[in-house]
Amino acid sequence: MQRMSRRADFPTIVQSGTEIRQQVRLFQQRGDRVGMVPTMGSLHDGHLSLVDAARAECDVVMTSVFVNPTQFAPHEDYQRYPRDLERDVELLAERGCDYVFAPSVDEMYPSGYETSIDVGSVAKPFEGEQRPTHFAGVATVVLKLLNLVPADAVYFGQKDYQQTLVVERMIADLNVPIDVVVCPTVREADGLAMSSRNAYLSDADRHRATALYASLQQTKQLVTQGERRTAELRRAMRQHLSQTGIEIDYIAMVAAGTVDEVDTVDGPTVALIAAQVGQTRLIDNIQIG
Amino acid sequence: MQRMSRRADFPTIVQSGTEIRQQVRLFQQRGDRVGMVPTMGSLHDGHLSLVDAARAECDVVMTSVFVNPTQFAPHEDYQRYPRDLERDVELLAERGCDYVFAPSVDEMYPSGYETSIDVGSVAKPFEGEQRPTHFAGVATVVLKLLNLVPADAVYFGQKDYQQTLVVERMIADLNVPIDVVVCPTVREADGLAMSSRNAYLSDADRHRATALYASLQQTKQLVTQGERRTAELRRAMRQHLSQTGIEIDYIAMVAAGTVDEVDTVDGPTVALIAAQVGQTRLIDNIQIG
Numbered sequence: 345m346q347r348m349s350r351r352a353d354f355p356t357i358v359q360s361g362t363e364i365r366q367q368v369r370l371f372q373q374r375g376d377r378v379g380m381v382p383t384m385g386s387l388h389d390g391h392l393s394l395v396d397a398a399r400a401e402c403d404v405v406m407t408s409v410f411v412n413p414t415q416f417a418p419h420e421d422y423q424r425y426p427r428d429l430e431r432d433v434e435l436l437a438e439r440g441c442d443y444v445f446a447p448s449v450d451e452m453y454p455s456g457y458e459t460s461i462d463v464g465s466v467a468k469p470f471e472g473e474q475r476p477t478h479f480a481g482v483a484t485v486v487l488k489l490l491n492l493v494p495a496d497a498v499y500f501g502q503k504d505y506q507q508t509l510v511v512e513r514m515i516a517d518l519n520v521p522i523d524v525v526v527c528p529t530v531r532e533a534d535g536l537a538m539s540s541r542n543a544y545l546s547d548a549d550r551h552r553a554t555a556l557y558a559s560l561q562q563t564k565q566l567v568t569q570g571e572r573r574t575a576e577l578r579r580a581m582r583q584h585l586s587q588t589g590i591e592i593d594y595i596a597m598v599a600a601g602t603v604d605e606v607d608t609v610d611g612p613t614v615a616l617i618a619a620q621v622g623q624t625r626l627i628d629n630i631q632i633g
Numbered sequence: 634m635q636r637m638s639r640r641a642d643f644p645t646i647v648q649s650g651t652e653i654r655q656q657v658r659l660f661q662q663r664g665d666r667v668g669m670v671p672t673m674g675s676l677h678d679g680h681l682s683l684v685d686a687a688r689a690e691c692d693v694v695m696t697s698v699f700v701n702p703t704q705f706a707p708h709e710d711y712q713r714y715p716r717d718l719e720r721d722v723e724l725l726a727e728r729g730c731d732y733v734f735a736p737s738v739d740e741m742y743p744s745g746y747e748t749s750i751d752v753g754s755v756a757k758p759f760e761g762e763q764r765p766t767h768f769a770g771v772a773t774v775v776l777k778l779l780n781l782v783p784a785d786a787v788y789f790g791q792k793d794y795q796q797t798l799v800v801e802r803m804i805a806d807l808n809v810p811i812d813v814v815v816c817p818t819v820r821e822a823d824g825l826a827m828s829s830r831n832a833y834l835s836d837a838d839r840h841r842a843t844a845l846y847a848s849l850q851q852t853k854q855l856v857t858q859g860e861r862r863t864a865e866l867r868r869a870m871r872q873h874l875s876q877t878g879i880e881i882d883y884i885a886m887v888a889a890g891t892v893d894e895v896d897t898v899d900g901p902t903v904a905l906i907a908a909q910v911g912q913t914r915l916i917d918n919i920q921i922g
Contacts, residue, residue, distance in 0.1 A: 463748045
C-alpha cells in the first residue's frame with residue numbers, strides 16, 4: 345500500500361466540510377487510521393496532549409478548530425471567547441498534526457438549520473442544570489463534526505467529565521462508528537486544570553483558582569484516610585473554599601462513568617466541582633475512590 | 634476492479650449492525666454505489682418501487698426491515714403493526730434486493746438508550762401535532778440506520794410528505810453524507826395510496842378510503858379550473874368527504890418542499906390530508922399547483 349506524504353512543517357488547513365471528508369475517506373481507503381481532536385481553538389497543553397495521544401495511535405491526525413455558538417447561552421462568553429487560529433496552527437504543527445479543519449459558522453450552520461440532539465438524563469444535572477442548552481449544542485456539533493471528519497477515533501479530555509459522558513452516550517445511541525478516547529486532565533504546575541478560560545483570570549483570581557484542585561486533592565486524601573461519607577466530603581470541600589472568595593456552583597460525588605450521586609465512596613467515584621472565580625466560571629474533577 | 638458476486642436468488646439477511654456496516658464499506662471500497670431503502674416491512678408495491686429506483690441507480694441495494702417502536706405512541710398500533718419477514722424477503726428477492734438488514738429491537742435500542750433528535754419546525758405541524766413523538770422517533774431511527782448502513786443514497790416515498798422533509802432537514806443539518814431520493818406515491822388501481830395500514834381496513838372502509846385520493850384529485854382539478862384560494866379548496870375537500878363517514882384530522886395546502894400553509898396557489902403547492910377511516914388513520918398528498 346503506497347502512502348501519501350502527509351507530514352509537512354505545517355498542517356493543511358481546510359475550511360470546507362466536503363473537502364475534509366474526502367480527505368479522510370482517501371486516507372481510510374489506504375488503510376490509514378484517522379484520529380480527530382475537536383477543539384474550540386485557543387489551544388493549551390490540554391488540547392495538545394489529545395493531539396499527542398492521537399499522534400501516537402493514528403496514522404493521520406486532524407484537529408478541528410471551531411468556536412461553536414450553539415453551546416453558549418446568550419449571556420455567556422461566545423463573543424469574547426479567545427480566538428487565534430494562527431497561533432493554534434503553529435502549536436499544532438509542533439505536535440505533528442496533519443490537518444486543521446476550521447469551518448466558518450455559515451459552513452456549520454447554514455440558514456434554515458434547526459436540528460438538535462438531546463442525549464437524555466446524562467445531560468440533565470450539574471452543567472446541564474447550570475447551562476440548560478449547553479449539552480444539546482455540544483452533542484449536535486460533535487455529531488456534525490464527526491460526519492464531516494468521519495475519523496476512526498475521537499479524543500476528549502477528562503477535565504470535561506460530563507461532556508465525555510454526553511458524547512459517549514450520543515455516539516453509542518446513534519451508532520456512530522468511532523472509538524472515543526478520553527485522556528487525563530492536564531494541569532498547570534500549581535494544579536489548576538488547563539482551560540482556555542483561564543486566560544480570563546486576573547492575577548488575584550488566577551491565584552484563588554488553585555483552591556479548586558487543592559480542595560479536590562484534599563477530598564481524595566480524606567477518602568484515603570477513611571472518610572467515605574460524601575456529605576462529609578462535600579462539607580469539607582465547602583469549608584476548604586469558604587475563605588477564598590470562590591463562589592461554588594456545585595460540588596458532587598458521582599459513581600465513575602455516570603452522573604449518579606453516591607452517598608458513600610465504595611467504588612470508583614469522581615468528585616466534580618464548578619465555581620465562579622471572579623467573572624470566570626471554571627470546572628474540574630478528579631477520581632477520589 | 635473485480636466485482637463480488639452479489640446477485641443471488643435471495644437477499645442476504647443480516648441482523649448485526651456491525652456486520653452490515655462492514656459489508657457496506659467493502660462494497661464502497663470497490664467503488665460500488667450502495668442504495669438503502671428503510672422500511673418497517675409489510676412490504677407493498679410502494680416500498681418495492683423504492684427498491685426498483687435503488688436498483689436502477691446503485692450497484693448494491695440494501696433494504697432495512699425494522700418496526701421502530703419509538704415512532705409509535707403508546708396508544709398506537711406498534712403491537713399489531715403487520716410483520717412477515719419471510720414474505721418481505723421473497724418480494725425483495727423478486728426485485729433484486731441484495732441485502733436485508735433486519736435488526737432486533739435490542740440491537741437497535743440496547744438498555745440505557747436515551748438519545749433523540751429534534752429537527753425543529755418542520756416536524757411541528759400536521760403529523761407532528763397529531764403524533765407529538767412520532768418524528769423524533771423517525772429522525773432518530775433513520776440516523777441510526779444510516780450510521781449502521783452508511784449507504785450512498787437513501788430512498789423514501791412521497792406518500793409520507795412531511796417525513797421526507799423531516800429526514801431531509803435532519804440529513805442536511807447533521808451533515809450526513811448521503812443523497813436523499815424521494816419517489817412518487819404508488820397507488821392501487823382505484824387511487825388509494827399504498828400503505829401497510831391499508832391491511833387494517835374492512836371492506837366497507839377500504840371502499841370509503843378511495844374518497845381521500847378522489848378529494849385530492851378534485852382539488853387539483855379546481856386549481857386547473859382557476860380556483861386559487863386555499864380556503865375554498867379546503868372547503869370543497871371537506872364537502873367532498875362530508876358524506877363518506879371519514880373523520881378528517883387535517884387538510885392543508887403548503888408550499889412544496891415546506892410545511893408552510895399558503896392562502897393562494899400561486900407556486901408549487903402540495904395538498905395534504907390525514908383522516909380516520911374506521912379504526913385506521915391514513916394520510917395522502919398530491920401536488921396541486
